[in-house]
Amino acid sequence: MNATTAAPNRAGRNWRGLDSDTALIYGVLSLVALVSWGLILANGGQINVANTLVRSVALGMVAVGQTLVILGGSLDLSVAYQVSVTAVMASYVMQGNPDRMILGVVVVTTIGLAIGLANGLIITVLGVNPFIATLGMALVLRGVLNSSFDNFAGAVPEQFQVLGYGAIGPVPLAVLLFAAVVAIAWILLRATRFGHHLYAIGGSEETARLSGVRSGRVVIGAHMLCSLTCVMTGLFIVSRLRAGAPWVGPDGNYDLESIAAVVLGGTALIGGRGGVLGTVAGVLILALLDNLFNQLEVNTFLKDVLRGVIIITAVAVYALRTRRGRA
C-alpha cells in the first residue's frame, strides 16, 4: 500500500480541478439520482430535493469530519455518542431559555473539543490503535450518558430551532451550513499546510515524520475537527427534535454509516488518498438510495441487505480501478 503518494492528486486534474476519481464518483451520483428519480416518478411518487438534502446534513457533517481523520490514517468510532453528548447537553443546558443559547453552544463545543483532544492524545501519545481508542471512547461516552440521562433532557428554545427548520429563500439554512462546512474542509485540505501534512501522514506516517511533519499534532487536530463536526450534527439534530436523548446518535448509526459514506466517496480507508467532495457524493448516494427505498416501500430489512451489497460493490469497483491505474 506504499504506492500512495502524499499529494492530494494522484490522478491528473482533467476538468476544473476535479481529479478523475472525484469525477467518477460524481458520475455515479448523477446516475443514481437519475435512476432513482425516474423510478420514483414512474411509481407516481414525488421528488423532494430539499428534503433529501436536509436529511443528508446530519450524516454529511459527521462524514466530513470522518474524512479528515481517515485521510490521516486514523478513524473515529465514537462519533455517534459524541452526537448524543452534544444533543443531550445542549438541551440540558439551554432548558428552553433563549438567554442560555450561547452558553449551551459554548458548553457543547468545549466538550466536543475535549473529546477530540482526548481521542487524539490517546492515539498519538499513548500509542493506542485508533480503532480500539475510539471504540473505548464510545463505550465511555455511552456509559456516562446512560448513567446521567435516561430520557429527553431539557429543551432548546424556539429560536434555536431556526437552525433545523429555517431557510434563506428556497434554501434550508442547514444545507447552507453544511455547504460551508464542506467548503472549509475542502480549503483546509487543498490549500493549507495542515491539509498537506494530513495527506502525507495518511500516506506514510513514518515518511512524514522523518520529513519533519509533527504528525502527532496534525492527527490530534484532525480528531478535534472531527469532533467539531459531531457537535454541529448534534446541534442540528437537537434543533429539529427540540430535546436531546442519549439514543439519538446510535440510532442514527453515524459511526458505521459515516465510514461507509467516506469509503463510498472514494477515500482510501488506509488514509492518504481521497477528499471531502467524494464524501459528499457518498452521503448523497446513501440518501438518494434511502429515499428511493422509502418511496418504493422496500422492506426496511431488505434495505440493509441492499445497502451492504451496494457499499461492497462500489468499493470493489474503486479497488479494481486503482489497480488498473497502477499497472
Added chain:
Amino acid sequence: MSAGSPSTAAGFEQELTRPWRERAWRQTRGAAPIFAILLSLLVWIAIRNPNFTDPPVFLAFLKRAAPLMILAAGQLFVIISGEFDLSVGALITAVVVAAAGLTEGDPGRTWWVIALLFGLGAVVGLLNGLITTRLRVPSFITTLGMLLVLQGAVLFWSGGAPRGSLPENFRIFGRFGFESVPVIEQLPYSVIILAFVGIVAILLLHRTTFGKQLFAAGGNRRAATLSGVDVPLVRTIGFVLSATSAVIAGILVGGFAGISQDAGAGYEFQAISAVVLGGAALGGGSGAMVAAMAGALSLEALFTLLNLLGLPKPSRDAVQGLIIIGAVAFAAYRLRRT
C-alpha cells in the same frame, strides 16, 4: 507485540526454522500483562464472592465465557493475517434465528440444521475472504457490508420477530453437561467444546505451516509472497475459521440465552477487544492464541466483577472502555521501552 513478526524475508526464513515451542513462547511472552490482569480480576471476584472458587460456580462462569472465548480464537486468525472480521456478531444472530426458524422445535431436525449452519458459516467466511483478497475491498468494509446483509436478511426472513423455537437437543450444548461428575457436579458441554476448540486453535496457529504462513502474511505481505506463501488463500482460510467460530458460538448462545434478534449484538467488538487485550496487534503479524482467549476470559471476568460490585449497566460500559484503552496503552508503552 512480541518479536515474532518477521519483517524481512530473511527474518521470516529464520522464523520458520525456529523450534515451535520457542516460537510459541516468543509469541506469547509479549502478552504477559493479560495473564496478570486475568489473575487479579479472578482473585478480586473470589474476594467479593467466596463461592466463586467452588468448581461448579467457576464452571458456570466458564460456560458463560465460552462463546466469547471461541469467537476470540476465530477472530485472532483474521487479525494476525492483517484483517478485521466485523460480521461475526451478525452471524451469531443469523445462526440463532435460522436455527429456531428451521428446526421449529423438532428434535429430529437438529443435526441437519447444525450441518446447514456450518455450511452457512463456511459460505460467509469464504465470501468475506474472497471479496477481501480477490476484489481488494478492505476487510473493514467487506465485513461491515456482510454485517448489514446478514442483519437485514435475518430480519427480513423472520419478519422482525424471530419465529420457531429451539429443540431441547439443540439447546443442550449451551445449557447442559455431563451430570454427577465427582467434585465438579456438572461438566458443561460448552466447556468441553471450548477446550476442544482451544486446543485445535492453538495447534493450528502455533504448530502448523498454515499458522506460520498466517503470521508471515500479516507481518509483511511482500516478504511472505516472496517466500512462496499464497497470501490470499491463507487470509481466506482465516476468514472461514472466524466464521466457523461464530457458528459454534451462535449454537452455544442459542442454547443458554434463547432466541432474539439481537442475540449476537456487540460480539464483534468484544471479540476484537479481547484479541487486542491478548496482545495481538491490529494490522497483523503478531498475537498468541492462549493470550487472546485469556483476553476474552478477562473481559467476561470484568463483566462479572462489575456486576458483583453493584455497578449499573451504564457505568460498566464506561469502566470497560477505560480498561480496554488502558490495557492497550500499557502494552504499547511496554513495546516502546523494549
